[in-house]
Amino acid sequence: MNNSHLFKIRNNAINIIFILFWIGGILSFSIENDIFTENNWAGGIFLYLASLIILLNHKKNNIFILVCVGLFGFLIEIIGSSYHFPFGEYYYTSELGIGLFEVPFSLFSAWIIISVFVIQILNYSNVSKKQWWLIGPILMIIVDLIIEPVAVGPMNAWVWINEGLYYGVPISNFIGWGVVSLPIFIFIQKFYDVEKKQSIIPFAVISFFVVVSIIKALLSPIIIFIIICLFVIFRKKINA
Numbered sequence: 001m002n003n004s005h006l007f008k009i010r011n012n013a014i015n016i017i018f019i020l021f022w023i024g025g026i027l028s029f030s031i032e033n034d035i036f037t038e039n040n041w042a043g044g045i046f047l048y049l050a051s052l053i054i055l056l057n058h059k060k061n062n063i064f065i066l067v068c069v070g071l072f073g074f075l076i077e078i079i080g081s082s083y084h085f086p087f088g089e090y091y092y093t094s095e096l097g098i099g100l101f102e103v104p105f106s107l108f109s110a111w112i113i114i115s116v117f118v119i120q121i122l123n124y125s126n127v128s129k130k131q132w133w134l135i136g137p138i139l140m141i142i143v144d145l146i147i148e149p150v151a152v153g154p155m156n157a158w159v160w161i162n163e164g165l166y167y168g169v170p171i172s173n174f175i176g177w178g179v180v181s182l183p184i185f186i187f188i189q190k191f192y193d194v195e196k197k198q199s200i201i202p203f204a205v206i207s208f209f210v211v212v213s214i215i216k217a218l219l220s221p222i223i224i225f226i227i228i229c230l231f232v233i234f235r236k237k238i239n240a
Contacts, residue, residue, distance in 0.1 A: 014053055018201070021046045022208055029154055029212050043157065044097025044106035050205050051109035054116050057199040065192050066112050069184055073111025076180050077103045086176035089161040096157050114143055115184060117202035121228065123194055125235035136185030141177045142228065143206065146221040148173070150209045154216050167218070 025046060051070070055063050078101045080087045096104035118139045121127075127135050149167040151157040164170030206225070213221040 011053075011056060014049060014056070018046075018049045018053060018204075021049060022204060025208060026211055026215070029215050041097055043095050043155070044104055047096070047106040047109040047113065047205075050201050051112045053201045054112060054199050057197070057201075059193065059195065062192055062195065065188065066116065069115050069188065070108040070112040072184065073115075073180070074103065074105075074108040077107045080176065086172070086179050088170045088172035088176065090158050090173075091161075092158045093156055095155060111184075113202050113205050114140065114147075115188065116199075117143060117206055118185075119188065119192065119194075120198055120202060121232060123198070125232050126239040127235070129189055129194070132189040133182070133186045136188065137178045137181035139228075140181035140185075141174050142224060144174060144177050145224050146206060146213070147209050149218045149221050150212045150216070153218065154212060167220070 021042060024042065028042070055066060058066065076086075079085065081091060081103050082101060084090075092099070092102060092104055096106045099105050099107070118136055121139055122129075122132055122135060145166070148169045152160060152168055160168055160170060160173070162170055164173070166174075210222060210225045212218075213225075
């Protein structure tokens with residue numbers, strides 16, 4: 001059995017496990033049963049699996065870039081959680097697993113996943129790479145508008161001390177996302193090599209939040225997700 005075949009078996013196995021976690025996560029918000037609800041470890045594993053699959057589907061140079069993005073995001077989360085800057089005052093619950101300085105390690109994975117999802121939007125929408133530093137942070141904020149209502153509501157992954165108007169999320173959070181995403185996408189624009197073959201995993205993770213929004217009747221994330229999809233389709237058509 002050659003190495004390529006072993007790699008294919010490994011990748012398929014990881015993908016299947018990810019799918020099972022995706023389905024299990026949806027069921028946890030759909031069925032009132034301890035089998036699905038009493039598993040605080042599952043959210044973190046779900047994010048670890050997603051980021052692992054994403055990294056396995058990238059070239060070595062891009063893997064290094066994305067790991068740097070994940071580490072930078074994780075460091076900012078530690079600063080944000082400890083000093084309430086730049087996002088505002090919040091704290092993490094145990095839903096995303098163990099961490100460091102009260103920040104779950106899975107946040108490293110989350111920053112990779114969301115960043116790659118935005119990279120894919122930029123790529124599929126034929127946005128000039130020269131504009132990534134500007135459009136990327138805006139899209140990061142928009143994606144966070146999808147994630148936050150579920151994360152602070154049904155998922156209870158983190159808690160905002162000073163609640164805001166958008167599902168209890170303060171505007172400082174979205175300003176913070178823009179500020180943090182700016183250096184990330186300046187870095188990505190300069191060093192990330194766009195790859196033709198892209199994993200569907202980032203889309204699957206964001207769609208998870210959309211499905212939960214549907215189950216829990218959270219309207220805004222659904223509308224925002226539809227707008228993103230229409231934007232990509234429209235840009236594809238006019239640039240075809």
